[in-house]
Amino acid sequence: MRQCWTFTFLGLVFLIAGQPVQSETETPPFVSGFDRFARHDELEPHAGGQLLISELSCVACHPSQRSELQPKRGPRLTGAGNHLQQQWIREFLAAPQVVKAGTTMPDV
Numbered sequence: 001m002r003q004c005w006t007f008t009f010l011g012l013v014f015l016i017a018g019q020p021v022q023s024e025t026e027t028p029p030f031v032s033g034f035d036r037f038a039r040h041d042e043l044e045p046h047a048g049g050q051l052l053i054s055e056l057s058c059v060a061c062h063p064s065q066r067s068e069l070q071p072k073r074g075p076r077l078t079g080a081g082n083h084l085q086q087q088w089i090r091e092f093l094a095a096p097q098v099v100k101a102g103t104t105m106p107d108v
Contacts, residue, residue: 026103031055056104072104 031052038048051058055071060071088099096105 018077028096029056029104030102031104061106 024078033055034048036053037043038045043051050069055072057071059069092099092105095107096103097107
C-alpha cells in the first residue's frame with residue numbers, strides 16, 4: 001500500500017513540475033492607454049492600475065465595491081459572422097492568446 005502512495009505522489013510531482021508557469025513566448029495583453037502613458041511615467045501608478053483593471057475587465061469576474069472600476073464592454077459582434085470563419089472563432093474562444101497574441105480576451 002505504501003508503494004502505491006509513493007508512486008502516486010511521485011506521479012503528481014512530475015505532473016505538476018512538468019507544467020510551465022508561463023510560456024516564454026506568451027505575449028501580454030496590449031492595452032494602448034497603459035502602454036502609451038503609464039509605462040512612460042505619464043500616469044500615477046494608482047491611475048495606471050485602475051486603467052489596467054478597467055481595460056482588462058478584471059471586475060467582470062472579480063467583483064469590486066468600487067463604482068469607478070467598471071469592466072470594459074466586449075466588442076460588438078453584429079455582422080461578425082459575415083467575415084469570421086467558424087473554425088477561427090472556435091480556436092479563438094478556446095485559446096485567445098494563441099490565436100491573437102496580445103488580446104485582452106482572457107483564456108478561461
